[in-house]
Amino acid sequence: MKLDQNEIQKIGHTLKKADRILIVSHKSPDGDTVGSALGLYHSFKAMGKSPTVTCIDSMPPEFSFMPSVDQYQLGMDHLNYDLFFIVDCGATHLTGLNESHPQLFDKTLEVVNIDHHPTNTHYGKYNLVVDKAASATMIVYQMLADLQLPISRQSATCLLTGLYTDTGSFMHSNTNVDALMIAARLLAKGADLRSISKEIFNTTKISTMRLWGRVLKNTYQTPEGVTMSVVSKKDFQETGADYSEMTGVVDYVNSVPNSKYSVILTERDDVVKGSLRTLKDDVDVSAIASQYGGGGHVKAAGFAVKGRLEKEVRWKVVD
Ligand SMILES: [Mn+2]
Numbered sequence: 001m002k003l004d005q006n007e008i009q010k011i012g013h014t015l016k017k018a019d020r021i022l023i024v025s026h027k028s029p030d031g032d033t034v035g036s037a038l039g040l041y042h043s044f045k046a047m048g049k050s051p052t053v054t055c056i057d058s059m060p061p062e063f064s065f066m067p068s069v070d071q072y073q074l075g076m077d078h079l080n081y082d083l084f085f086i087v088d089c090g091a092t093h094l095t096g097l098n099e100s101h102p103q104l105f106d107k108t109l110e111v112v113n114i115d116h117h118p119t120n121t122h123y124g125k126y127n128l129v130v131d132k133a134a135s136a137t138m139i140v141y142q143m144l145a146d147l148q149l150p151i152s153r154q155s156a157t158c159l160l161t162g163l164y165t166d167t168g169s170f171m172h173s174n175t176n177v178d179a180l181m182i183a184a185r186l187l188a189k190g191a192d193l194r195s196i197s198k199e200i201f202n203t204t205k206i207s208t209m210r211l212w213g214r215v216l217k218n219t220y221q222t223p224e225g226v227t228m229s230v231v232s233k234k235d236f237q238e239t240g241a242d243y244s245e246m247t248g249v250v251d252y253v254n255s256v257p258n259s260k261y262s263v264i265l266t267e268r269d270d271v272v273k274g275s276l277r278t279l280k281d282d283v284d285v286s287a288i289a290s291q292y293g294g295g296g297h298v299k300a301a302g303f304a305v306k307g308r309l310e311k312e313v314r315w316k317v318v319d
Contacts, residue, residue: 001142001178003128011126012147014110018049018082024104025055025072025087026094028244031165031200034063035158036087036114036136041068042155043144052081056096060244065192065199066161067154079103083110086124088136088162090117090295114139118286119295131297134174137162138182145185153190160191161200168251169201173279173299211241212249215264219253225260229253232267232309243268250275261285267309274303 015021023040025033037053044051054073063069076097084104092098092105104111105123113124116139118131133139137159144151151159163183167175170183187193211231219229236242246266254262254277261278274292276285277300286301294303 001130001133001138001182003130003139003142003146005146007126007128008143008146011112011128011143014083014112014126015147018110020081021049021051021083021085022076022081023051023053023085023087024076024089024095024097025053026089027055027057027096029055029057029059029063030088030247031063032135032137032162033088034059034066034069035160035162035165036140037085038066038068038158039137039140039144039151039155039162040085040087041071042152042158043149046150046152046155062199062203063161065195066158076101079109083112085112085114087114087140088116089113090115090119091121092123114143117296118298119290132176132178134172134176134179135162135166137166138179141182141186151186151189153192156186156189156191157196160186160193161196164193164196165200168248169197174297205241205245207239207241208245210239211235211245212252214239215246215249216252219256221256221259225258227253227256227259227262228265229263230265230267230309246275250277253277254279261288265309268304270306270308271304272307272309274305276301276303 021044023037025037041051041053052073053071054076056075058074059069059072089095097104103109107125111124112126114128114136116130116133116136120129128139130139141159167179214235215229215231221227250264253264261276261283264275266273276289278285284298286296286298289295289301289303292303292305296302
């Protein structure tokens with residue numbers, strides 16, 4: 001995978017001078033944003049710098065196996081840092097900091113934006129945005145390799161976690177040659193693949209099972225071939241699951257044969273979130289999501305609209 005060497009040089013230059021570095025993960029953190037941040041964290045630590053990782057939401061317990069995940073600081077109170085990295089954030093609001101700290105996005109501060117969402121607006125002073133990259137951690141890996149910075153076993157495990165989760169354990173269509181090459185290089189650096197697969201894919205809480213049970217039970221297919229399911233606030237209350245436990249269930253819904261694409265609608269506070277996936281080559285779900293003010297990748301996208309879910313029962317007279 002080739003990165004813009006002009007940007008890499010500029011980042012290398014500002015990194016050399018920096019000591020205090022803040023690394024920002026997006027809200028509702030996933031394996032890719034946490035893996036990217038911690039991958040950077042370990043490398044910067046090894047260089048003798050003072051990195052801090054932050055997220056406005058707390059870390060889900062399934063990421064506990066990732067080295068130094070306990071170092072996450074909840075939210076951000078000041079901008080007193082030499083350099084900032086924002087990772088896997090396709091839009092500024094996903095940091096949860098765009099209103100409290102708009103200076104982060106006006107290109108006055110030393111901000112590096114590392115992302116792989118095609119909707120990314122290049123809000124950083126420096127931007128490494130590669131929409132062909134299967135994960136943000138791939139870009140982090142390539143940047144560290146280009147700058148010849150240290151990649152420890154710990155760093156490699158975190159970076160491989162992002163690649164593993166964003167490719168759905170190498171099953172999604174974004175699993176390309178670069179993804180597997182970088183995965184191999186991370187394994188060669190000592191990444192702990194066994195822990196990743198065990199902790200992330202083979203561990204399911206009882207509340208998650210119950211929530212997924214409801215999602216699967218509510219699944220139906222429209223005459224147009226769209227596979228849909230819905231989850232209400234009540235489903236979360238009754239199963240004791242939280243929103244983060246929805247991660248992954250859309251892939252099950254999407255596995256219904258002859259599905260054009262799949263949508264799960266989730267009722268959350270006063271918004272309804274839509275999560276879209278497709279396995280079809282000729283369907284672009286990010287275009288569908290953008291009709292509702294959302295975005296994402298061609299094969300995986302999402303949106304959020306104000307409102308709540310209401311069941312509609314249709315009756316018709318037949319003879
Ligand atoms: Mn990602």
